[in-house]
Amino acid sequence: MNPRVLLIEDDTRLGQMVDDYLSGAGWQVQRAATLAQAQAALHLGDAVGHGPGFDAIVLDLMLPDGDGLDFCRDLRAAGSDLPVLMLTARGDPLDRVIGLELGADDYLPKPFEPRELKARLRAIVRRRQGAVETSQVLRFGKLEVDPAARQVRIDGEVRPLTGYQFDLLLALARHPGRVLSRDFLLDAVKTSDAQDVYDRSIDVHISRIRAALEDDPRHPRRILTLRGAGYVFARSQDVA
Numbered sequence: 001m002n003p004r005v006l007l008i009e010d011d012t013r014l015g016q017m018v019d020d021y022l023s024g025a026g027w028q029v030q031r032a033a034t035l036a037q038a039q040a041a042l043h044l045g046d047a048v049g050h051g052p053g054f055d056a057i058v059l060d061l062m063l064p065d066g067d068g069l070d071f072c073r074d075l076r077a078a079g080s081d082l083p084v085l086m087l088t089a090r091g092d093p094l095d096r097v098i099g100l101e102l103g104a105d106d107y108l109p110k111p112f113e114p115r116e117l118k119a120r121l122r123a124i125v126r127r128r129q130g131a132v133e134t135s136q137v138l139r140f141g142k143l144e145v146d147p148a149a150r151q152v153r154i155d156g157e158v159r160p161l162t163g164y165q166f167d168l169l170l171a172l173a174r175h176p177g178r179v180l181s182r183d184f185l186l187d188a189v190k191t192s193d194a195q196d197v198y199d200r201s202i203d204v205h206i207s208r209i210r211a212a213l214e215d216d217p218r219h220p221r222r223i224l225t226l227r228g229a230g231y232v233f234a235r236s237q238d239v240a
Contacts, residue, residue: 003055003125004028008038008071009087010063014110018058021114022121030054035066042075055125056083058117059104061095069095069102076103081150081163083124085117100204105164127163127189138173140234143213143222145173152213159212164189165205169213172223177235179226206231 005022009015010033019029032038042054057075061068072084086099086107096107105124108117138145144153150166152159161169171188172180180188182202210217224232 002026002028005056006054007058008032009060058085060087073102172233176233179229181230
């Protein structure tokens with residue numbers, strides 16, 4: 001079945017160009033020019049739940065009726081792990097960092113090549129839907145990482161992570177006690193379709209994972225930082 005993407009873009013000319021290119025590549029594209037139209041499309045498509053819906057969202061940050069960053073934050077707050085690719089014409093790299101912190105999976109600055117957009121979309125969709133290496137639940141004290149369900153739980157309570165963040169956590173959890181560099185982690189979560197050249201995005205996603213899992217994210221006990229080296233997932237089973 002062809003993947004479905006919700007394109008939230010108010011620039012009619014750009015939206016038509018992206019629609020034509022993705023449709024020609026086998027994607028099913030539904031367009032929304034406002035956040036209100038996007039919210040209606042997501043509700044009808046049951047994107048937050050597990051029923052039929054979209055496989056990804058392409059989200060412009062500046063829209064007539066609101067800010068795409070707020071939309072992304074609200075989507076994650078509603079419990080959706082639907083992959084989100086931001087489109088931004090803003091020049092400040094801080095906007096990209098904020099977008100990743102609010103739950104976006106990737107970003108693409110305007111202007112962009114349609115081929116790169118397609119490659120990055122395929123990458124984030126595959127990260128969400130791809131087959132896992134093993135279905136065995138990884139347990140670390142009260143923390144459980146469930147590859148089959150693509151869930152992370154503490155005391156049985158599901159903690160919300162984006163698809164990219166879950167894959168990043170899974171890569172860490174499969175190598176407990178080992179120092180993993182940013183380059184290693186980028187290789188672990190990328191596909192052959194796209195290259196994430198923004199290695200500092202790993203730091204942003206790690207901070208979001210810590211916010212979801214740690215009792216005190218400022219003093220993490222599960223995911224530790226080794227300055228100049230990378231990250232270590234705590235091997236100890238005594239972590240609360």
